Structures are given as structure tokens and as C-alpha cells.
Amino acid sequence: MNQDIKCGRHYDGYEIWEQKDLPRCESCGGRILPWELYSHISLWEEGVQKAREWISKADLILVIGTNGYYGGAYWDYRSRDAVIVQINPGHTSFDQVADLNIREACDDVFHKLKERKVF
Numbered sequence: 001m002n003q004d005i006k007c008g009r010h011y012d013g014y015e016i017w018e019q020k021d022l023p024r025c026e027s028c029g030g031r032i033l034p035w036e037l038y039s040h041i042s043l044w045e046e047g048v049q050k051a052r053e054w055i056s057k058a059d060l061i062l063v064i065g066t067n068g069y070y071g072g073a074y075w076d077y078r079s080r081d082a083v084i085v086q087i088n089p090g091h092t093s094f095d096q097v098a099d100l101n102i103r104e105a106c107d108d109v110f111h112k113l114k115e116r117k118v119f
Contacts, residue, residue, distance in 0.1 A: 006030050016033040059083065064106045068093035 007028040016023040016032060023032040051074040055061065058079055063086040068075075086098040087106045093099060102109055 048073045055079070055082075060085065062087065063092075063094045063098065064088070065090065066094075 007025060007030070010024055011023070011025075011032050024030065025032055033095055055074055055078045057080055058075050061078060061082050061084045063084060065088055067090075083100075084094070084098045085100045085102065086092065086094045087102045087104065087109050088094075089105050
């Protein structure tokens with residue numbers, strides 16, 4: 001059952017992410033997603049420009065839980081020396097370019113890292 005925002009409203013402020021509960025839309029009660037995710041970052045020009053700049057400077061690229069369909073807007077701008085680590089239980093379009101593919105859910109991977117006190 002899809003419980004995402006249906007009214008079309010989007011929230012740009014970071015304050016909603018400081019709540020302990022899942023943020024819900026005041027208008028329709030739908031679950032609030034970060035605007036970049038909700039609108040697919042490759043369609044948001046400011047987000048595309050930021051992604052291109054960041055990925056061109058990255059030494060390490062973490063690809064977490066995405067299928068890669070929208071990567072074409074910025075992927076070609078990546079540093080060719082960057083190490084690419086993908087965390088995803090399923091196969092994606094990043095499989096062939098990743099230096100390391102971790103076939104687990106990201107929550108499980110980060111929980112294991114936390115237990116080892118890596119961060």
C-alpha cells in the first residue's frame with residue numbers, strides 16, 4: 001500500500017527530519033520523502049549540478065539501495081580513480097562498475113558495522 005504524499009505538496013526544510021516519528025504531510029497524511037528522492041534527483045537541475053560536482057571529487061562512491069535508472073545524469077562525471085561500493089540485495093545497473101558488491105540490505109550492513117564500532 002503506497003502511503004506517500006498524494007496531494008503534490010513537498011517539503012524543502014530539514015526540520016521535519018528532526019522528528020522522532022516518520023514525517024507525515026499536514027495536508028493529506030502521506031509519508032514525506034526527501035524532495036530529491038521524491039522527484040528523482042536527475043530531474044531536478046540544481047540537484048544534478050551538485051551531484052556532478054560531488055561525484056567528480058569523490059575518492060569513494062557508495063551506491064546504496066538504488067537501481068541506477070537515474071544515474072545517467074551525473075554518473076559520467078565521476079572520478080575514474082574512485083572506488084565504488086554498492087550495497088543492495090538485488091542486481092542493479094551498477095553491478096559491472098562496482099569494485100565491491102555487498103548483497104545485503106543497507107540497514108543490515110550498517111547495523112553490523114555499528115556493532116563492530118566501526119563508526
